[in-house]
Amino acid sequence: MTGRRRWSTEEILDTAAELLRTSDAESFSVRKLAAALGTDSSSLYRHFRNKTELLRAVADRILLAAMDDYRPEGDWKQRVTATALRLREAFGQHPQLAAIWGRYASGGTGSRLVMEEILQALRAAGLPDAQIPSRYHRIVILLAALIAADAGIDTLTPVEYEQGMEQFRVAVLGADPDRYPALAHFAREIRPLGVDRRAAFEEILAAHLAQIEAAIP
Incomplete structure (x- = not known):
């Protein structure tokens, strides 16, 4: 008797991302994913403990793709802007996942790469270390909101x-x-x-970065 195929984590995430192209986080389920893979839900729980963990992993892959081959160039504002535009473009290709990123914060490699680059850029700006975490937090909130707004239109x-x-x-x-x-x-x-939308995205981000620049000692 032939044993049931074992799917790799990458294959599971590929299929999940494909399903999420045409559905949102609420209608997505581990059961639907298992059906698409021709397996049962229990086999997927060996890779992910629950739906939320799975969604976080899918969103993190978009962040990872956005930062692929990235090399810091220019001053701190150019670095933050370049990172932001990479995220916008990556989620523009997967608009259903943009809201998931904002809702299900990822702690994977892609997330760490984005966090590291923005934090390093803020350090390069000359901000005191005590101010950097809060400045970082506001930048990410702004980006998540702008990218989710873009995605909401793209899914129409x-x-x-x-x-x-x-x-x-x-x-x-x-x-x-x-x-x-x-x-x-x-x-x-x-x-x-x-x-x-692209011009508005860049103008809003530029205005926020100018506000940060004005606070640099």
């Missing part, structure tokens, strides 16, 4: 996106000037959330 179907655009036009261009005078005044200049 073309039909859903067009419906959202239509609702935006009705809400903004059709605003009653008596009730919403400021909105009516700026209506033709207000842009939908999904427009020009």
Whole structure:
């Protein structure tokens, strides 16, 4: 009798990432993953204790891919920006995993590489050591929020996106000037959330880094 195939950790994570391309963390389950692999859930629990640990491992692989072949270049702001753009690009290819990263913090190799580079960059900026952990924390919160917002738009179907655009036009261009005078005044200049996201991402990050720079002794 042929024994059941044993899947490697990497094969399990590959399949999990593929399933998460078309579903979110709530609908994803170890049972569904086991079915996709043609095995039972108990065999997967030899690799991961629970669903949360599995999701953390999948998200960490995105961080690891983002930092692959990375070499620090430029000043501290350029280093933080380069790291941030790598994360944005990596999660842009796996938008369903962006929210998972923000929700299920990873402690794997990919996470350590990101943490190390941002912490080293902040040290290179000349910040006192006492300030670096809190500055690091705020940078990561900002990046997680911006990347998750990007991903939320990227996961929309073309039909859903067009419906959202239509609702935006009705809400903004059709605003009653008596009730919403400021909105009516700026209506033709207000842009939908999904427009020009890369420039907005870089501008918001640059403004935050400028704030840090102003606090350097």
